[in-house]
Amino acid sequence: MLIKKAASLTENDTTSESHYLNRRQFIGAGLVTGAAATLGSGGVAAEDGIKPFGQYQKSTAQFANSGFYTRETQTPFDDATHYNNFYEFGTGKTDPARYQSKFVSTPWSITVDGHCQKPGRYHLEDLMKPRNMEERIYRLRCVEAWSMVIPWIGFSLGGLLSQMEPTSKAKYVAFTTLQDPQQMPGQRSSSSFVDWPYIEGLRMDEAMHPLTLMAVGLYGREILPQNGAPIRLVVPWKYGFKSIKSIVRISFVEEMPATTWNKAAPDEYGFYANVNPDVSHPRWSQSSERRLPSSLFSPNRIETTLFNGYAEQVASLYRGMNLAKQY
Numbered sequence: 001m002l003i004k005k006a007a008s009l010t011e012n013d014t015t016s017e018s019h020y021l022n023r024r025q026f027i028g029a030g031l032v033t034g035a036a037a038t039l040g041s042g043g044v045a046a047e048d049g050i051k052p053f054g055q056y057q058k059s060t061a062q063f064a065n066s067g068f069y070t071r072e073t074q075t076p077f078d079d080a081t082h083y084n085n086f087y088e089f090g091t092g093k094t095d096p097a098r099y100q101s102k103f104v105s106t107p108w109s110i111t112v113d114g115h116c117q118k119p120g121r122y123h124l125e126d127l128m129k130p131r132n133m134e135e136r137i138y139r140l141r142c143v144e145a146w147s148m149v150i151p152w153i154g155f156s157l158g159g160l161l162s163q164m165e166p167t168s169k170a171k172y173v174a175f176t177t178l179q180d181p182q183q184m185p186g187q188r189s190s191s192s193f194v195d196w197p198y199i200e201g202l203r204m205d206e207a208m209h210p211l212t213l214m215a216v217g218l219y220g221r222e223i224l225p226q227n228g229a230p231i232r233l234v235v236p237w238k239y240g241f242k243s244i245k246s247i248v249r250i251s252f253v254e255e256m257p258a259t260t261w262n263k264a265a266p267d268e269y270g271f272y273a274n275v276n277p278d279v280s281h282p283r284w285s286q287s288s289e290r291r292l293p294s295s296l297f298s299p300n301r302i303e304t305t306l307f308n309g310y311a312e313q314v315a316s317l318y319r320g321m322n323l324a325k326q327y
């Protein structure tokens with residue numbers, strides 16, 4: 001997601017992954033020595049705060065038609081929790097896991113404002129209590145051309161938005177991430193590429209779509225800070241940067257909101273950011289992706305599909321739009 005315009009910069013430079021790959025090969029080779037202290041069995045890091053989720057409905061093949069379930073191989077927990085983009089904790093892929101240990105996500109509240117009948121400040125427990133928690137196994141495709149398959153736990157955003165009774169003036173929904181430089185070292189960095197707080201947005205019909213998830217867990221556990229604790233958005237047919245983490249504000253607005261990456265580099269990151277193999281990023285092709293886990297020796301490259309494979313569910317939202325122009 002770096003926005004340097006250097007002609008020589010490639011997709012691999014943007015992911016700064018060498019440290020991560022070294023760590024994987026190190027663990028994979030069974031040469032774990034000093035690092036072993038932080039690892040539990042099965043390669044799952046035994047960090048504080050990894051708690052089993054409690055009650056939720058497992059995703060099964062019966063949900064495949066709705067897009068709620070994919071049979072594809074799930075990305076190992078260790079990859080999904082140690083290869084992250086969360087610039088509030090730093091721009092390196094391993095920074096979020098490394099710098100999250102003091103992050104406090106309880107108690108948590110979300111401010112709801114703008115064009116709705118039920119604005120206010122809501123405790124997260126109160127928003128979760130009336131809802132059934134469901135597992136959704138989704139593909140996640142980053143605009144940097146890597147991808148994962150992650151079993152999330154959460155609930156459809158649509159139900160929560162309806163509860164707030166949006167008025168007819170609500171055409172878009174804007175989301176804001178916590179701003180707290182004390183806890184988020186990336187927000188203290190003066191060389192930051194982006195303005196804080198991180199802001200994302202969806203058109204109302206996108207926000208109401210049943211695939212649009214508010215995630216509070218993953219892999220049967222409570223969500224970890226590096227993945228956006230205690231609550232983050234997951235929009236599986238869009239590039240990962242739309243799936244904003246650690247949400248503290250939801251605003252119903254009339255105009256298309258100014259979003260973080262779109263503001264930083266409008267020619268590179270659009271508001272819609274629908275996954276599209278035919279619309280290249282100015283600096284790299286989007287026609288294929290690296291499915292994690294991958295390594296230098298086994299890159300695991302696969303073809304990217306329109307709307308990240310969710311065209312059947314979401315293509316109708318964009319009928320009549322020029323996807324190359326409204327990228």
Ligand SMILES: Nc1nc2c(c(=O)[nH]1)N[C@H]1C(S)=C(S)[C@@H](COP(=O)(O)O)O[C@H]1N2
Binds near residue numbers: 001228245
């Ligand atoms: N607040 C915030 N949300 C964010 C980001 C970020 O830097 N800050 N990065 C985004 C990007 S680019 C991606 S690919 C996904 C990654 O989610 P994951 O680390 O849980 O896989 O989070 C998105 N949400």
Ligand SMILES: [Mo]
Binds near residue numbers: 144239240
């Ligand atoms: Mo991303």
